[in-house]
Structure formats: C-alpha cells, structure tokens
Amino acid sequence: KQEVTQIPAALSVPEGENLVLNCSFTDSAIYNLQWFRQDPGKGLTSLLLIQSSQREQTSGRLNASLDKSSGRSTLYIAASQPGDSATYLCAVKRADSWGKLQFGSGTQVVVTP
Amino acid sequence: EAQVTQNPRYLITVTGKKLTVTCSQNMNHEYMSWYRQDPGLGLRQIYYSMNVEVTDKGDVPEGYKVSRKEKRNFPLILESPSPNQTSLYFCASSLDGLDYEQYFGPGTRLTVT
Numbered sequence: 382k383q384e385v386t387q388i389p390a391a392l393s394v395p396e397g398e399n400l401v402l403n404c405s406f407t408d409s410a411i412y413n414l415q416w417f418r419q420d421p422g423k424g425l426t427s428l429l430l431i432q433s434s435q436r437e438q439t440s441g442r443l444n445a446s447l448d449k450s451s452g453r454s455t456l457y458i459a460a461s462q463p464g465d466s467a468t469y470l471c472a473v474k475r476a477d478s479w480g481k482l483q484f485g486s487g488t489q490v491v492v493t494p
Numbered sequence: 495e496a497q498v499t500q501n502p503r504y505l506i507t508v509t510g511k512k513l514t515v516t517c518s519q520n521m522n523h524e525y526m527s528w529y530r531q532d533p534g535l536g537l538r539q540i541y542y543s544m545n546v547e548v549t550d551k552g553d554v555p556e557g558y559k560v561s562r563k564e565k566r567n568f569p570l571i572l573e574s575p576s577p578n579q580t581s582l583y584f585c586a587s588s589l590d591g592l593d594y595e596q597y598f599g600p601g602t603r604l605t606v607t
Contacts, residue, residue, distance in 0.1 A: 425596075
C-alpha cells in the first residue's frame with residue numbers, strides 16, 4: 382500500500398530564505414507527482430506536476446525534483462516571501478490505478494517578514 | 495473564468511437526512527473527483543469519474559454515492575449522513591485524469607449533528 386509522508390509538518394523561515402519541502406512515498410510505481418498549495422479555508426491550487434519520466438519541473442521561483450527510485454520529491458521555493466505562507470501538499474498518482482490520487486499530510490509554512 | 499464550483503459552501507444537517515453536494519466545472523474536463531479533508535488524516539479520495547457514466551471508488555467510498563450523467567456535473571450524495579461524515583469536502587477536475595493537473599473547488603464544510 383502506498384504511503385505518502387511529508388516531514389516536517391510545520392516550519393517557519395525568515396523572508397528571503399530558500400524553502401525546501403520534502404515528500405516521500407513508499408511505492409516507486411507512480412505515474413506522476415503533483416505539488417499543491419492550500420491557503421487557510423480555501424481549496425487547493427496546483428503548483429507543479431512532474432511525470433514519472435521527469436527529474437524536475439520549474440515554474441518561476443518554484444522548482445520540484447523527483448527521484449522515483451528513492452521515493453522522494455523536493456519542492457524548492459527560492460527567496461521566500463510572506464505571501465508564500467500556506468500549507469504545501471504533495472500527491473502521487475499510482476501507476477496501477479490512474480484515477481486515484483494519494484496525498485501527503487502537508488507541511489505548514491510560515492514566512493516571517 | 496475557468497473554475498470548479500461547489501454548492502453549498504457550508505451545510506449543517508442532522509443524522510439520516512439525505513443531502514447532495516453539487517460540483518460543476520466549465521473546462522470540459524473528462525475527469526472529476528471528490529475528496530474529504532480531516533485534521534490528522536489529510537485529504538482522502540472518495541470517488542472519481544474518468545468520463546460520463548464511468549465512476550470508481552477511491553479510498554473512502556463508504557456512505558457516499560456519486561453519479562456522472564453530464565460531463566460538467568459530478569454530485570456527491572449522502573443517503574443517510576452520520577456524524578463521522580462531518581468534514582471538509584473538495585471536488586476536483588482534470589482534463590484527462592492522467593497527465594494533467596487537477597483543479598480544485600473551494601470546498602464544502604459539512605457538519606452532521
């Protein structure tokens with residue numbers, strides 16, 4: 382059974398520092414992995430999607446890497462800003478069940494001015 | 495504006511009283527899905543639909559029903575709600591459910607007393 386873990390559950394960084402968020406999964410047979418952002422009381426916003434054949438994906442200050450063999454993905458946010466404060470979730474799509482998406486429990490990020 | 499809409503946004507009901515939460519998307523997406531989010535348990539998938547008249551169970555389908563009679567709509571039905579179905583519910587859609595990112599609705603907060 383696939384398990385998706387995000388550690389730490391929360392972190393606080395000063396503005397300007399780079400953010401490094403981790404996502405681990407136990408079964409390397411994934412189809413793709415997606416990173417989301419969730420603001421309090423709001424829905425999820427997709428940030429990046431990495432296919433299993435890709436090593437990384439970039440969008441602006443965001444960069445996500447994927448190492449399928451070790452069961453890890455990392456989301457890097459460069460030069461963090463207070464507006465980056467949110468909960469970040471990763472989700473994996475299983476290769477054996479395309480319609481299913483399995484989420485990690487998220488990392489709550491606070492960027493202090 | 496491309497969006498996923500859910501109604502109602504907030505609902506308080508009593509045990510056993512049937513209810514329906516509607517979900518609609520205007521992006522002509524093939525894939526739609528329902529999730530529930532609970533503290534400590536994260537986001538879990540209830541049901542998903544790869545196309546009209548095609549639905550399948552997620553990880554926590556017990557106590558829920560869905561139907562997909564039109565591409566744009568994917569209602570979630572609770573025939574006999576119970577207090578353990580008190581949760582925050584999200585609907586999501588994607589172009590094909592495989593290679594494209596999922597777009598989430600704003601959420602429906604349901605309380606069953």
